[in-house]
Amino acid sequence: MKRAILFTHRWIGILSAIIGMTNFPSLEAQTRCDLDLVPRQWDGYLDWKEKIHPYHLETRDVLTVPVVVHIVYRRPDQNISDAQIHSQIDALNRAFTNPGDFLPGLPREFASLVAIPGIRFCLASQTPAGAISSGITRTSTNLENIGLLFGDNNRRRIHYTDLGGQDAWDPNRYFNIWVGELGGLLGRASMPGTLIHAEEDGIIISPEVFGTTGSVVYPFHQGKTAVHETGHYLGLAHLWGMEQGDCTEDDGLADTPQQAGPYSGCPAYPQTSCGSNDLFMNYMDLTDDPCLIMFTRDQVDVMRNTLEQYRSGLINQAAGCNQPPRWKSADQELHVIYRPEHHQLEIQFRHAGEAAFQVRIWDVTGRLVLHQMEYGSSVLPLSVPNWVLGIYFVEIITPGNQLTKKVLIY
Ligand SMILES: [Zn+2]
Numbered sequence: 001m002k003r004a005i006l007f008t009h010r011w012i013g014i015l016s017a018i019i020g021m022t023n024f025p026s027l028e029a030q031t032r033c034d035l036d037l038v039p040r041q042w043d044g045y046l047d048w049k050e051k052i053h054p055y056h057l058e059t060r061d062v063l064t065v066p067v068v069v070h071i072v073y074r075r076p077d078q079n080i081s082d083a084q085i086h087s088q089i090d091a092l093n094r095a096f097t098n099p100g101d102f103l104p105g106l107p108r109e110f111a112s113l114v115a116i117p118g119i120r121f122c123l124a125s126q127t128p129a130g131a132i133s134s135g136i137t138r139t140s141t142n143l144e145n146i147g148l149l150f151g152d153n154n155r156r157r158i159h160y161t162d163l164g165g166q167d168a169w170d171p172n173r174y175f176n177i178w179v180g181e182l183g184g185l186l187g188r189a190s191m192p193g194t195l196i197h198a199e200e201d202g203i204i205i206s207p208e209v210f211g212t213t214g215s216v217v218y219p220f221h222q223g224k225t226a227v228h229e230t231g232h233y234l235g236l237a238h239l240w241g242m243e244q245g246d247c248t249e250d251d252g253l254a255d256t257p258q259q260a261g262p263y264s265g266c267p268a269y270p271q272t273s274c275g276s277n278d279l280f281m282n283y284m285d286l287t288d289d290p291c292l293i294m295f296t297r298d299q300v301d302v303m304r305n306t307l308e309q310y311r312s313g314l315i316n317q318a319a320g321c322n323q324p325p326r327w328k329s330a331d332q333e334l335h336v337i338y339r340p341e342h343h344q345l346e347i348q349f350r351h352a353g354e355a356a357f358q359v360r361i362w363d364v365t366g367r368l369v370l371h372q373m374e375y376g377s378s379v380l381p382l383s384v385p386n387w388v389l390g391i392y393f394v395e396i397i398t399p400g401n402q403l404t405k406k407v408l409i410y
């Protein structure tokens with residue numbers, strides 16, 4: 001729809017692209033993300049996107065995606081710690097479920113575009129064979145820049161054990177993230193409709209930009225590279241589409257302003273191309289981590305529809321996603337009351353503003369029994385007629401805070 005309109009503005013677009021060209025590709029921007037798409041693959045992506053029929057969803061429930069992280073390292077420092085891996089999962093979850101604390105810097109004209117995906121990532125607690133797992137594999141390699149090397153049949157080596165990398169866990173059930181050398185690139189992703197080998201479905205991230213602690217390097221130290229590549233994995237294109245430097249095509253979404261090419265660094269607002277101010281603070285641009293802060297509503301619709309229609313095997317939770325909660329002292333703002341006469345839990349949460357928050361309830365064995373996203377309400381009644389009697393932990397997660405209360409169901 002948007003592409004048809006754009007065609008009539010082709011010459012205006014080319015002119016503005018020429019005027020604005022100095023803002024666009026720098027070395028940093030070109031190496032931050034490389035999808036490596038040939039036109040045939042881009043057409044495959046566009047065909048795929050037609051088929052998923054993105055429709056608007058009221059984001060009420062959180063979709064949970066099990067993740068396996070494959071560390072493929074050549075040097076010891078690339079064998080990053082569990083803590084660094086966990087920090088990346090946390091960073092994904094902030095971006096996809098609780099981005100509120102990133103948003104104060106967002107220009108006013110874009111505020112109404114912001115949407116929260118409501119997608120949560122967790123390290124898989126089971127292997128494909130059903131064994132208990134940390135959701136992390138570790139493989140050493142002698143191959144330099146294994147993420148860029150190919151073996152027979154044009155197979156990318158990092159994705160295959162027999163080529164010196166690590167085989168994927170069933171890509172229909174797990175989101176596979178490989179962390180390995182990429183020759184200066186920060187990340188790459190398989191977009192739906194573009195895959196040549198199904199076993200390569202997932203993303204690759206360079207170890208020095210994976211996570212928010214340990215060996216990460218400024219200005220890619222907030223885990224946003226993986227957020228960006230996960231956006232691709234969930235069906236999003238770059239804001240400027242396939243071609244850089246023109247205004248004849250873009251990401252195909254109505255609510256992202258037409259943009260000629262990527263930005264790098266942290267540009268001052270506003271930056272303009274194709275006749276409108278550009279959304280360089282969107283995760284699908286290539287600016288520095290602190291500047292990437294939001295997804296739009298249309299992007300969220302594509303990502304959630306991708307999960308529900310194309311990657312539905314990921315969200316059935318068969319691979320297990322239960323991580324033990326991290327306890328914090330209870331806070332005055334959260335009250336949890338059990339009303340046995342109604343078999344009902346009442347969660348009273350005093351909460352300023354309209355920001356989204358997550359509710360998680362764990363049983364004493366550390367099993368997650370409820371997880372949902374809520375908006376603004378201060379009293380949440382939950383019907384629990386069939387719950388096993390015993391102690392439960394109710395956890396509220398807001399941007400920058402986490403509250404926990406214990407409750408007995410009897
Ligand atoms: Zn990209």
